Amino acid sequence: MDNEVLANKILTLTTDWNQHDYYNGVLRGKLVTTCPDLKIVEITNQVPIFNLNHAAFVLRYSYKHFPKGTIHLVMVNSESQSHRMLAFSHNDHHFVVPDNGIIGLMFKEPPQNVFAFPFEAEGSFASLGSSIAAIDAIYKGKDLLEVASLVNNFDQRIPLRATNENNAITGSVIYIDSYFNAITNVSKDLFDKVGQGRKFEIHVQSQHNKVNTISVNYNDVDAGELVALFNSAGLLEIAINSGYASQLLNLNNGSSIRIKFYD
Amino acid sequence: MDNEVLANKILTLTTDWNQHDYYNGVLRGKLVTTCPDLKIVEITNQVPIFNLNHAAFVLRYSYKHFPKGTIHLVMVNSESQSHRMLAFSHNDHHFVVPDNGIIGLMFKEPPQNVFAFPFEAEGSFASLGSSIAAIDAIYKGKDLLEVASLVNNFDQRIPLRATNENNAITGSVIYIDSYFNAITNVSKDLFDKVGQGRKFEIHVQSQHNKVNTISVNYNDVDAGELVALFNSAGLLEIAINSGYASQLLNLNNGSSIRIKFYD
Amino acid sequence: MDNEVLANKILTLTTDWNQHDYYNGVLRGKLVTTCPDLKIVEITNQVPIFNLNHAAFVLRYSYKHFPKGTIHLVMVNSESQSHRMLAFSHNDHHFVVPDNGIIGLMFKEPPQNVFAFPFEAEGSFASLGSSIAAIDAIYKGKDLLEVASLVNNFDQRIPLRATNENNAITGSVIYIDSYFNAITNVSKDLFDKVGQGRKFEIHVQSQHNKVNTISVNYNDVDAGELVALFNSAGLLEIAINSGYASQLLNLNNGSSIRIKFYD
Structure with missing residues (x-):
C-alpha cells in the first residue's frame, strides 16, 4: 500500500483509560503538538481495562466506516510485556496497536507487513513515545521500512469462534x-x-x-x-x-x- | 427558512449509547466520510438509555448557545417503532431526531415543516442510514422538499407541565x-x-x-x-x-x- | 508574556460535570459561537465533583504536552464563593480557573500576574459568562490589563507534600x-x-x-x-x-x- 496516497489527517482513538484519567490529556497534548492538522475522533476511551476482546470488537466493526487512510490508534493494556507498539496497514486503513495479542482478534485475515516500534523510554507510560513515533511517520507519509523493522514474531490471540x-x-x-x-x-x-x-x-x-x-x-x-x-x-x-x-x-x-x- | 444561508458546518451529538459502545465509532466514521468538513461537537452520549425526557431537557437548554444553522442530531431510542427519522428547522437551528415522541418534549412551540426520512435498511441499527441521509441533505443546503416528504402524523409526547x-x-x-x-x-x-x-x-x-x-x-x-x-x-x-x-x-x-x- | 505571540487556537477542558449533563452543551455552544476557530480538546469532564486535588493533578501532569500558548479552562467547583474566575499565564501556557484555591495546587512555583474576571450574572451557572470573557480576551490576544484587574488576594490551597x-x-x-x-x-x-x-x-x-x-x-x-x-x-x-x-x-x-x- 502506498502510504503517501492514503495517509490522511484523521486519527481514531480507542483506549481503556477512565474518562477522568490524565493519560487522555498527555496523549492528546502530544498529538496536537506533533501532528497539528490531525483530526482526532474518539471511538471510545472506556474499554473495560485490559479487555482486548472488547477493544477488538469495537474497532473491527467501526473502522471501515471511516475514510480510507484513517489512522486507528489502540491503547488498551498498552504497557505489554513485549515493550513495543505495532504499526501496519490493512484494507487501506492504518493501525497502531500494542504487541499484546490484540492483532489476532481484529480481522478475519491477518495483516501483512507489520512493523515494530520498540519502547524507547522506560517506566509506566512508555508506550506513549512509540505510539507517537509510529503515528508521526504514517501522518507524514514516510515509508515505514525506513523508520522501523518488519516483524513476524508478534503476539496473536485466537478469537473465540463459533x-x-x-x-x-x-x-x-x-x-x-x-x-x-x-x-x-x-x-x-x-x-x-x-x-x-x-x-x-x-x-x-x-x-x-x-x-x-x-x-x-x-x-x-x-x-x-x-x-x-x-x-x-x-x-x-x-x-x-x-x-x-x-x-x-x-x-x-x-x-x-x-x-x-x-x- | 432558507437552508442554504444558514446551513453550516457544525453538528451536535446527543445519544443514549454507552461511551464504550461501538455505535459511536460507526456514526462518527460515517459522518467524517460523508461530511468531511463538519465540526462534530458532542453534547452528550450518555443520556440514560431510552430516556427521552433527559435528552429533550439537555438539548432544549443547550442548543440556542450554538451558532444559528447548527445541525443537532439526537440518537436516543432511535430504533423506534415508526422506523423513520424526522428533520426540521426551528428557531434557525436544524434538528434530526427519531420519530418516537421526543419532538413534543423539545420546544415550547411545535416545529413547522417536519420531514420524514424512512429507514431504508432493516435490522438493529437502521436509524443510522436515514440520519446520515438527512444530515447530508442539510449539510449540502438541499431543499428538503426535494429529498423527503412533509409529514404531520409524527409521534409527540406531552411534557410534564407545572x-x-x-x-x-x-x-x-x-x-x-x-x-x-x-x-x-x-x-x-x-x-x-x-x-x-x-x-x-x-x-x-x-x-x-x-x-x-x-x-x-x-x-x-x-x-x-x-x-x-x-x-x-x-x-x-x-x-x-x-x-x-x-x-x-x-x-x-x-x-x-x-x-x-x-x- | 506576550499574549499576542503565544495566544493560539487550542483550548483544553477540565470539568467536574457528568458526561450527561447539559452544562457541556452550553459551554461548547458558547465557545463555538464566540471563538469559532478554537480547537477544543477535552482533557476530562469527569473529575469527581468538587475534587480540586484530582483536577489539579490531571492538569499539572498533562498541560505541558500541549503546544505553548494553549488555553486551559478548568470548571471544577466553579460556582465558588468568591464569584470570579482567574486568568493568568504560566510557563507559556494560559489558564482560566475558578478562584476556589485550585491555583495553589497546580504548580511548583506560584503564577505571577493573576487577573480576575468577576461573575457578571447571578445564579446557578454564573461562572460561564466570566470564563467566556476571559477566554475570548486571550484568544483575541488582548492585553488582559485592559479588560481585567490584577489581583493577589486569591484563594490558594496548600498541596499535601511529602x-x-x-x-x-x-x-x-x-x-x-x-x-x-x-x-x-x-x-x-x-x-x-x-x-x-x-x-x-x-x-x-x-x-x-x-x-x-x-x-x-x-x-x-x-x-x-x-x-x-x-x-x-x-x-x-x-x-x-x-x-x-x-x-x-x-x-x-x-x-x-x-x-x-x-x-
Whole structure:
C-alpha cells in the first residue's frame, strides 16, 4: 500500500483509560503538538481495562466506516510485556496497536507487513513515545521500512469462534451493547451455510430460553419477548423487545448459544 | 427558512449509547466520510438509555448557545417503532431526531415543516442510514422538499407541565444535575405570574422540607441548608449549599414540588 | 508574556460535570459561537465533583504536552464563593480557573500576574459568562490589563507534600489511575536527595505491605507481586503486576507511604 496516497489527517482513538484519567490529556497534548492538522475522533476511551476482546470488537466493526487512510490508534493494556507498539496497514486503513495479542482478534485475515516500534523510554507510560513515533511517520507519509523493522514474531490471540456440526452451531456472546442486547459470534454466513433454510431452535444459555424465528426488527415480537436478529455487522443478536436481555437472562461475554437445525 | 444561508458546518451529538459502545465509532466514521468538513461537537452520549425526557431537557437548554444553522442530531431510542427519522428547522437551528415522541418534549412551540426520512435498511441499527441521509441533505443546503416528504402524523409526547391554581403551583423535578441539584418544571415566569410578589412556602416532596425564600446564589444560605433559586435556564432549582440535595432528600425525576402563596 | 505571540487556537477542558449533563452543551455552544476557530480538546469532564486535588493533578501532569500558548479552562467547583474566575499565564501556557484555591495546587512555583474576571450574572451557572470573557480576551490576544484587574488576594490551597527526616520520607497517595495503580507525592528528586543511594524499605499503608526495590517496568516482578517505580511524571507509583493495587491494598487518596533508608 502506498502510504503517501492514503495517509490522511484523521486519527481514531480507542483506549481503556477512565474518562477522568490524565493519560487522555498527555496523549492528546502530544498529538496536537506533533501532528497539528490531525483530526482526532474518539471511538471510545472506556474499554473495560485490559479487555482486548472488547477493544477488538469495537474497532473491527467501526473502522471501515471511516475514510480510507484513517489512522486507528489502540491503547488498551498498552504497557505489554513485549515493550513495543505495532504499526501496519490493512484494507487501506492504518493501525497502531500494542504487541499484546490484540492483532489476532481484529480481522478475519491477518495483516501483512507489520512493523515494530520498540519502547524507547522506560517506566509506566512508555508506550506513549512509540505510539507517537509510529503515528508521526504514517501522518507524514514516510515509508515505514525506513523508520522501523518488519516483524513476524508478534503476539496473536485466537478469537473465540463459533463451531458447527451438521445439525448444530455452538457459539458465544461476545459483546453486550448499550441496550443490554447480546451480540454473538454466530455470523449470518455460518447460519445460512449450516442451516440451509431448515427449521431451527436457538437456545440462549439454557433450554428454557429459546426462539425459533429470525426477526428483522426488535418489535416483530411482543414487548417482553425474546427476539433473535442479525445486526448491522451481520452477527446473531439476542434481545428482548423493550427489555434488557443481558440483565434478565444473565448473559455475559462467553455465555453459550446453541442452534439446532431440524429437517 | 432558507437552508442554504444558514446551513453550516457544525453538528451536535446527543445519544443514549454507552461511551464504550461501538455505535459511536460507526456514526462518527460515517459522518467524517460523508461530511468531511463538519465540526462534530458532542453534547452528550450518555443520556440514560431510552430516556427521552433527559435528552429533550439537555438539548432544549443547550442548543440556542450554538451558532444559528447548527445541525443537532439526537440518537436516543432511535430504533423506534415508526422506523423513520424526522428533520426540521426551528428557531434557525436544524434538528434530526427519531420519530418516537421526543419532538413534543423539545420546544415550547411545535416545529413547522417536519420531514420524514424512512429507514431504508432493516435490522438493529437502521436509524443510522436515514440520519446520515438527512444530515447530508442539510449539510449540502438541499431543499428538503426535494429529498423527503412533509409529514404531520409524527409521534409527540406531552411534557410534564407545572399546574397552578390561584394560590398554589404544583410542579415536578425534571432533571438532576452533576451536583445533585434538582431542577423543576416551575419557570420564573409562572412563579411571578401566580405569586404576584406574595409570600410563599415551597414544599419539596414533603411538608418537612420547606424553604420560603428565593436565593440568588447557593451560598446565600448556610452550608447544609436547603436553598431555592432560579437557574440559568429560568427554572426553579432546589439545592443544598455544599450538599447533595437529590441524594439527601431522595429526589428523582417526577418528585413533586408544591408552592403555596399567602396574602 | 506576550499574549499576542503565544495566544493560539487550542483550548483544553477540565470539568467536574457528568458526561450527561447539559452544562457541556452550553459551554461548547458558547465557545463555538464566540471563538469559532478554537480547537477544543477535552482533557476530562469527569473529575469527581468538587475534587480540586484530582483536577489539579490531571492538569499539572498533562498541560505541558500541549503546544505553548494553549488555553486551559478548568470548571471544577466553579460556582465558588468568591464569584470570579482567574486568568493568568504560566510557563507559556494560559489558564482560566475558578478562584476556589485550585491555583495553589497546580504548580511548583506560584503564577505571577493573576487577573480576575468577576461573575457578571447571578445564579446557578454564573461562572460561564466570566470564563467566556476571559477566554475570548486571550484568544483575541488582548492585553488582559485592559479588560481585567490584577489581583493577589486569591484563594490558594496548600498541596499535601511529602515530608522527610534524615533517614525517612513520609508521603501520601495523591492519585489512583485507570489501572488502580497508586501514585504518590514522593518525587524521584526527593527520593534521591534523602536516600543518597542507600538501601531502603517502602511501607505501603502498613508494615505488611513492603517493597525494597525500585523497578523500571511493572513486570520486573512476578505477577501478583507489589512493585514500586517512578512514573512518567517522576512520582513514586505503587502497583501490583497484573493486579489492582489500590483495590487489593485498600489504598485511597491520602493513604500513607513511608520510606526508611538504612546505612
